Amino acid sequence: KHAENFCSKLTVNCPAADLKCPWSGPNDQLQQHISICAIEKMRLMVADIIKNNHQLKEQVQKMSEQCYKDNSSYTKELQET
Numbered sequence: 653k654h655a656e657n658f659c660s661k662l663t664v665n666c667p668a669a670d671l672k673c674p675w676s677g678p679n680d681q682l683q684q685h686i687s688i689c690a691i692e693k694m695r696l697m698v699a700d701i702i703k704n705n706h707q708l709k710e711q712v713q714k715m716s717e718q719c720y721k722d723n724s725s726y727t728k729e730l731q732e733t
Contacts, residue, residue, distance in 0.1 A: 668692040 660680035666673040668691040675685050686692055 666692065668695060671695065671698055 660678060662679045663676055664679045664682055666675040666682070666685060666689055668689055669676075671691050673689060673691040675689065677685065691698075
């Protein structure tokens with residue numbers, strides 16, 4: 653923590669590195685970068701999109717499982733007739 657807070661030449665990553673911001677540079681330029689970083693400015697919107705995407709993937713998985721189950725039941729009925 654000391655190095656991050658007080659060493660101005662320490663190379664640091666953008667806080668938006670988790671969202672794929674490629675910037676890294678001297679600690680003393682971090683605040684300047686953050687002020688212009690488009691990815692960091694969109695963090696809340698991106699987080700919401702990621703959350704919605706996760707929910708949609710879960711819905712697709714449930715629907716796929718239901719389709720498989722329905723198809724299996726239908727196939728079984730056809731075989732019995």
